[in-house]
Amino acid sequence: MTTPTSAAPDREPLVVVRNLSKWYGAHQVLHNVSMEVNRSEVLCIIGPSGSGKSTLLRCVNFLEDFAEGEVRVGGRLLGYREDLKGRRVPDSRENVARVRRGISMVFQQFNLWPHLSVLENVAQPLVVVQRKPRAEAEAKARQVLDRVGLAAKLDAYPNQLSGGQQQRVGIARALAIDPELILFDEPTSALDPELVGEVLQVIKRLADDGLTMVVVTHEMGFAAQVADRVIFIDHGAIVEQGPPQTLFRNPGSERLAQFLETWVERNQIFTDAPSVADGGKVL
Amino acid sequence: MDHSAYLTGLRLIATGAGVTVAISLCAIAIGFAIALPVCAANMSGSRIARLLGHFYVSFFRGVPLLVLLLLIYYLLPFVGLELPSFAAAALGLGVCTAAYQAENLRGGFLIIPAGQREAALAFSYSRYQSWRHILLPQAIRAAMPMMVNEMIAILKASSLVSVVGVADMTRVAQNIVARDVQPLLWYPAIAFIYLAINLTLAHFSHRSVGRLRRGRPEFRL
Numbered sequence A: 001m002t003t004p005t006s007a008a009p010d011r012e013p014l015v016v017v018r019n020l021s022k023w024y025g026a027h028q029v030l031h032n033v034s035m036e037v038n039r040s041e042v043l044c045i046i047g048p049s050g051s052g053k054s055t056l057l058r059c060v061n062f063l064e065d066f067a068e069g070e071v072r073v074g075g076r077l078l079g080y081r082e083d084l085k086g087r088r089v090p091d092s093r094e095n096v097a098r099v100r101r102g103i104s105m106v107f108q109q110f111n112l113w114p115h116l117s118v119l120e121n122v123a124q125p126l127v128v129v130q131r132k133p134r135a136e137a138e139a140k141a142r143q144v145l146d147r148v149g150l151a152a153k154l155d156a157y158p159n160q161l162s163g164g165q166q167q168r169v170g171i172a173r174a175l176a177i178d179p180e181l182i183l184f185d186e187p188t189s190a191l192d193p194e195l196v197g198e199v200l201q202v203i204k205r206l207a208d209d210g211l212t213m214v215v216v217t218h219e220m221g222f223a224a225q226v227a228d229r230v231i232f233i234d235h236g237a238i239v240e241q242g243p244p245q246t247l248f249r250n251p252g253s254e255r256l257a258q259f260l261e262t263w264v265e266r267n268q269i270f271t272d273a274p275s276v277a278d279g280g281k282v283l
Numbered sequence B: 001m002d003h004s005a006y007l008t009g010l011r012l013i014a015t016g017a018g019v020t021v022a023i024s025l026c027a028i029a030i031g032f033a034i035a036l037p038v039c040a041a042n043m044s045g046s047r048i049a050r051l052l053g054h055f056y057v058s059f060f061r062g063v064p065l066l067v068l069l070l071l072i073y074y075l076l077p078f079v080g081l082e083l084p085s086f087a088a089a090a091l092g093l094g095v096c097t098a099a100y101q102a103e104n105l106r107g108g109f110l111i112i113p114a115g116q117r118e119a120a121l122a123f124s125y126s127r128y129q130s131w132r133h134i135l136l137p138q139a140i141r142a143a144m145p146m147m148v149n150e151m152i153a154i155l156k157a158s159s160l161v162s163v164v165g166v167a168d169m170t171r172v173a174q175n176i177v178a179r180d181v182q183p184l185l186w187y188p189a190i191a192f193i194y195l196a197i198n199l200t201l202a203h204f205s206h207r208s209v210g211r212l213r214r215g216r217p218e219f220r221l
Helices: A053-060 A093-100 A118-128 A134-147 A163-176 A193-208 A220-226 A244-249 A254-266 A268-272 A274-281 B003-042 B047-062 B065-079 B085-110 B114-122 B127-164 B169-180 B183-212
Strands: A015-024 A027-037 A042-046 A068-073 A080-082 A088-090 A103-106 A181-185 A213-216 A229-234 A237-242
Touching (some): A015 A053, A027 A053, A027 A068, A027 A237, A042 A053, A042 A220, A053 A068, A053 A213, A103 A163, A118 A163, A118 B127, A134 A163, A163 A193, A193 A213, A193 A220, A213 A220, A220 A244, A229 A244, A229 A254, A237 A244, A237 A254, A254 A268, B003 B047, B003 B085, B003 B169, B003 B183, B047 B085, B065 B085, B065 B127, B085 B127, B114 B127, B127 B169, B127 B183, B169 B183
Parallel strands (some): A042 A213, A103 A181, A181 A213
Antiparallel strands (some): A015 A027, A015 A068, A080 A088
């Protein structure tokens, strides 16, 4: 794979979020959130449903606006700029697109384009946005589709694929633009349980390749294995963060401890009843 | 009545059928060209644009087509626009079908899930690129069955254009009957031709819809 190059030194965080607050009407969904994403880092964001973790992720590429705070990508302000009088005003769609160009996204509901084939889904952004010649775009698309194990499905349409395959197309589409950062918004939450594995496997491989990514997930096991750093969010605020070993073994807050508790309880069946967990092997 | 009279009649009917088809195709094209901006206005963020779009749809859906054709043919010369009857008729049918097509298209846009637009946005598509490559193709696919209905309706409605002096198939048949007095021959004949044209239209639309609907599940009850 090609290593993204950038003028900014590698030590500087790729994304910096400062004091971000967001409201839906009177309800505040994000409280003064600050975080950084470093290059080649895999950051997992965990937290209960409705805690604001997806909203935070969507602010990082400005799919959501926010009332206060700032997001910088590669040092550049995203979504807002200062006008001549120093007031904060929404930036033009063109400028937003320019700043966010190095970020791609994988959606919970895949959001593949149903009228395009698998190959076209992946190649079209290269042709339309990056203005690459079609042949070059398709060669690139073939290459990334091969990387997610879908080289045999180029001419299929999204509705002919399983959920897991669709999400892998989504990942290929995100890879094709040679992003500096990929955002994953609960990439396995819409999948049948038996399809979760194949998608996590692909994401794990990307992590091993050194891609920078932020993953909002409910898969604690995956976060523990893959993340360099985990952020726990509750009620729209970062409660704690750190390496997964520390966070999962010794939660520093009551709330994280409780959250992990429910997850452990849900999976109790596997530890209490090995005959069930091991399934066929015991028989 | 000898054989040559039948042959002449048939030739006239064939010419009339050509006029009917030509005028309908023109009307559908004019209609689509107007429907796009009207639909865009109806879905625009601007209140004034929405108001204008709304007014257009309400007006042209609310006035009978026959009255509309007479209005265009007799009113336009007053504002200095003298149109040949074929053009006036095509325009009349076109502005009318545009109102329906705009609504069909709007329905097509409305069923596109928000995630489609969002994915385009996340991949830095401009507003136009997203509209052109992601939204419009899906809206047209979704609206296609309604559009085919509308084409068939317009083809049938084109039998009204004789009021502004266009010699379409219906008018030609009336003329022949007025001279030869054989209504039981010529009227069933044109009914059959209308039916045949519409069946052909439906057949080809069905095939193109099939092609357009690639990648979408077939919906059957």
